[in-house]
Amino acid sequence: MEELELKKHANSVRKKIVDMVYTAQSGHPGGSLGAADIVTYLYFEEMDISENNVKSIDRDRFVLSKGHVSPLLYAVLDEKGLLHEDLHTFRQVNSNLQGHPNMNEVDGVDMSTGSLGQGTSVAVGMALANKLDKNDHRVYALMGDGESEEGIIYEAMMAAHHYHLDNLCLILDLNHLQIDGNIEDVMNPTPHKEKFEAFGFNVTECDGHDFNSIAKAFECFHNEHERPTVIIAHTIKGKGVSFMENNYAWHGSAPNAEQYEIAMNDLKEVK
Amino acid sequence: MAQETRNAYGQALAELVKENENVVVLDADLTKSTKTIEAKKVCPERHFNAGIAECNMMGMAAGLAASGKVAFASSFAVFATGRAFEIIRNSICYPNLNVKVCATHAGLSVGEDGASHQSVEDVAIMRSLPNMRVYVPCDQYETKAIIKHVADTYGPCYVRLGRGKVEDVFDENTTFEVGKVRTLRKGNKTALFAMGLMVQEALKAAEELAKEGIDATVVNVSCLKPLDEEGVLNITKDFDTVFALEEHSVIGGLYSTIVELTSRTKPLKVVPIGINDTFGESGKAKDVLNKYGISAEHVVEVVKDTLK
Numbered sequence: 001m002e003e004l005e006l007k008k009h010a011n012s013v014r015k016k017i018v019d020m021v022y023t024a025q026s027g028h029p030g031g032s033l034g035a036a037d038i039v040t041y042l043y044f045e046e047m048d049i050s051e052n053n054v055k056s057i058d059r060d061r062f063v064l065s066k067g068h069v070s071p072l073l074y075a076v077l078d079e080k081g082l083l084h085e086d087l088h089t090f091r092q093v094n095s096n097l098q099g100h101p102n103m104n105e106v107d108g109v110d111m112s113t114g115s116l117g118q119g120t121s122v123a124v125g126m127a128l129a130n131k132l133d134k135n136d137h138r139v140y141a142l143m144g145d146g147e148s149e150e151g152i153i154y155e156a157m158m159a160a161h162h163y164h165l166d167n168l169c170l171i172l173d174l175n176h177l178q179i180d181g182n183i184e185d186v187m188n189p190t191p192h193k194e195k196f197e198a199f200g201f202n203v204t205e206c207d208g209h210d211f212n213s214i215a216k217a218f219e220c221f222h223n224e225h226e227r228p229t230v231i232i233a234h235t236i237k238g239k240g241v242s243f244m245e246n247n248y249a250w251h252g253s254a255p256n257a258e259q260y261e262i263a264m265n266d267l268k269e270v271k
Numbered sequence: 272m273a274q275e276t277r278n279a280y281g282q283a284l285a286e287l288v289k290e291n292e293n294v295v296v297l298d299a300d301l302t303k304s305t306k307t308i309e310a311k312k313v314c315p316e317r318h319f320n321a322g323i324a325e326c327n328m329m330g331m332a333a334g335l336a337a338s339g340k341v342a343f344a345s346s347f348a349v350f351a352t353g354r355a356f357e358i359i360r361n362s363i364c365y366p367n368l369n370v371k372v373c374a375t376h377a378g379l380s381v382g383e384d385g386a387s388h389q390s391v392e393d394v395a396i397m398r399s400l401p402n403m404r405v406y407v408p409c410d411q412y413e414t415k416a417i418i419k420h421v422a423d424t425y426g427p428c429y430v431r432l433g434r435g436k437v438e439d440v441f442d443e444n445t446t447f448e449v450g451k452v453r454t455l456r457k458g459n460k461t462a463l464f465a466m467g468l469m470v471q472e473a474l475k476a477a478e479e480l481a482k483e484g485i486d487a488t489v490v491n492v493s494c495l496k497p498l499d500e501e502g503v504l505n506i507t508k509d510f511d512t513v514f515a516l517e518e519h520s521v522i523g524g525l526y527s528t529i530v531e532l533t534s535r536t537k538p539l540k541v542v543p544i545g546i547n548d549t550f551g552e553s554g555k556a557k558d559v560l561n562k563y564g565i566s567a568e569h570v571v572e573v574v575k576d577t578l579k
Binding site for chain 1 (some may be wrong): 295317318319321322324326327329330331332333334335336337338339340342357358362365366367462
């Protein structure tokens with residue numbers, strides 16, 4: 001797919017995110033916008049997921065370990081034409097679009113997540129199952145840099161290395177912010193690269209808003225045949241919406257009507 | 272004969288991995304204690320050691336189950352249900368994944384290791400989770416039946432197993448209807464509902480009580496959830512006072528299970544005989560159990576006192 005096409009999809013995904021969170025007056029726009037390019041790339045270029053296999057586990061799978069950015073997952077599934085839900089019901093009672101994703105209610109959601117750290121551990125189990133079944137499917141998990149403060153992440157990393165899970169690709173969404181502020185101030189989890197290397201990972205980095213850079217990072221994953229991979233994706237929380245960019249206040253709050261207009265205007269054109 | 276329920280678990284699991292290639296086994300560095308090593312001997316490629324990392328073990332079990340496997344995950348009850356509680360809640364029970372948490376070394380009968388290793392609350396916390404089924408077998412034969420049953424029953428299950436040898440209640444010819452309460456002795460004065468190793472104590476107590484003219488029904492409750500409500504009410508309808516016997520805290524275990532049901536119907540006095548909101552301590556299993564009132568002698572006393 002041409003870069004421009006990917007940009008169009010990502011821009012459309014961002015609009016859906018803003019729209020969902022605005023309509024619900026609840027949700028997590030900052031991280032959703034920040035990882036929008038990576039997850040768009042995953043679903044449009046990287047994973048073998050389509051209408052034909054979405055209900056099956058016989059394909060690549062994605063675990064949204066940072067489950068609070070559910071608007072991003074729903075928006076991408078919708079953009080891909082896989083979602084059978086009304087995005088405007090997000091976070092409302094009787095909706096399948098739960099605040100944090102539920103795998104039993106939405107086709108294409110491969111794991112129920114929300115409690116940080118656990119998705120990464122579950123992804124390790126899925127990759128282990130693929131090894132056991134001797135299939136070629138890959139498992140991807142998106143985790144936050146703040147999320148890497150959870151201890152289970154390191155247990156999962158140890159196991160991924162121990163079981164030689166070269167079919168596992170973690171993506172660290174490095175936006176430097178968590179609810180209470182800068183990650184370095186709240187509880188410094190750095191250095192990321194050296195930690196992953198010490199745990200035996202194939203470590204690569206990318207600009208999380210440059211599709212060529214993202215593509216190269218996944219190539220590095222494909223070329224690895226022994227170790228699990230982590231892509232450290234440098235991102236801007238709130239990317240695309242001027243007043244949300246790099247502002248942790250937009251981790252988990254919804255825009256008002258005026259802010260919504262500004263946001264949609266910011267996203268009017270594909271940049 | 273006497274046998275550890277954890278031993279029976281290991282044997283059942285070894286059979287299971289042979290029969291069903293979808294079964295995978297996880298452990299957290301306690302394979303020789305939980306006896307999952309028996310499954311590893313038969314099928315090493317489907318046995319995964321998570322190391323001393325119970326949380327990740329449960330997460331991996333969830334991932335394997337989300338990939339179509341029947342995942343058995345074992346550790347000591349304290350760590351399996353305590354340390355890893357929230358992984359069981361959010362990554363196993365909420366998505367309703369096919370993971371069987373089979374925890375050994377439950378209760379005070381752990382003995383010498385003391386309170387840090389004696390789980391007295393595991394049934395309470397597992398029972399409180401939506402989608403979770405809870406089983407407490409009383410001997411080796413029932414353990415094997417329950418392990419087979421949970422392997423064939425989709426969804427999260429908790430099986431509580433013990434460290435020490437327990438006398439056989441059943442034999443190799445016994446057929447089990449897992450999920451139903453089972454009357455082991457019929458009496459007309461009262462009923463002793465028991466789980467786990469308290470079933471053997473209840474039977475001994477009933478013998479003693481009979482000598483003193485108190486004829487007690489003894490009921491094995493090995494499936495705490497979903498509870499065989501009809502079966503329990505069929506027994507309680509004949510009595511004004513019954514007893515709930517457990518090697519578990521009186522908060523949230525068998526006593527609570529019975530009371531939660533019977534308090535909805537006719538007035539019934541239910542007397543708890545269990546661990547009274549306290550931690551245990553080190554000692555020989557028999558000594559610890561005696562000290563905390565988990566014994567036939569104590570049951571006889573309480574029943575006589577209550578009914579006099």
